[in-house]
Amino acid sequence: ETGVTQSPTHLIKTRGQQVTLRCSSQSGHNTVSWYQQALGQGPQFIFQYYREEENGRGNFPPRFSGLQFPNYSSELNVNALELDDSALYLCASSSGGERGHTDTQYFGPGTRLTVL
Amino acid sequence: SQKIEQNSEALNIQEGKTATLTCNYTNYSPAYLQWYRQDPGRGPVFLLLIRENEKEKRKERLKVTFDTTLKQSLFHITASQPADSATYLCALDGDNYGQNFVFGPGTRLSVLP
Numbered sequence: 266e267t268g269v270t271q272s273p274t275h276l277i278k279t280r281g282q283q284v285t286l287r288c289s290s291q292s293g294h295n296t297v298s299w300y301q302q303a304l305g306q307g308p309q310f311i312f313q314y315y316r317e318e319e320n321g322r323g324n325f326p327p328r329f330s331g332l333q334f335p336n337y338s339s340e341l342n343v344n345a346l347e348l349d350d351s352a353l354y355l356c357a358s359s360s361g362g363e364r365g366h367t368d369t370q371y372f373g374p375g376t377r378l379t380v381l
Numbered sequence: 382s383q384k385i386e387q388n389s390e391a392l393n394i395q396e397g398k399t400a401t402l403t404c405n406y407t408n409y410s411p412a413y414l415q416w417y418r419q420d421p422g423r424g425p426v427f428l429l430l431i432r433e434n435e436k437e438k439r440k441e442r443l444k445v446t447f448d449t450t451l452k453q454s455l456f457h458i459t460a461s462q463p464a465d466s467a468t469y470l471c472a473l474d475g476d477n478y479g480q481n482f483v484f485g486p487g488t489r490l491s492v493l494p
Contacts, residue, residue, distance in 0.1 A: 269424075298482075300484075305390075305486070306486055306487075307385075307470050307472075307484030307485050307486045307487050308425065308470075308482075308484045309484070310482060310483070353422075355424050355425070357424075369415070369427055369430060370427065370482065371427065372417075372424030372425050372426070372427075373424050374422075374423055374424050375422075375423070375424050377422070
């Protein structure tokens, strides 16, 4: 076990709704990254937070947003859900060095989101 | 943009044999490359990291090689066991000062008893 927890484990929403996913990072880690993993594919980077600030973003629209709290836990918010947002959402924590550079990430179990 | 390919979607081998998985990349020169294991419905688990100046890295029954000329990494599991059955992902550090990782699509390995 990595010590990274995510909630909820499963979620079903309908198109147009909004969702918030939560992640608690491993003790001592100051960096959280979020990934979207569609069935049969590798994880795709959404964004990273380092010391409460966004520290890099992948090719995802602005309706994907996030937050990191002082205890380094994090939220991923998705507005105006679309059918293609159905996926496993993974968060990964790490100890970021300069500018949040990381080399090893520890993943949580993921949240399975289904959009109907 | 970076592109990562893994040799095949699925690989079946007999227990006791060596499994060899391939990761090829283009349009990038990563500072390091990683391999992860992912079981169904679970998050990836870090296995090994190899840096650009390293040719080979070992950990127990696992061995990773990194050829920056060929832009390829090979991942070997020796004396494979049914418990090694999983999807294996390679990932390279992104082009944003390592602030993200680019993952390959994964290879699903099945070790048959």
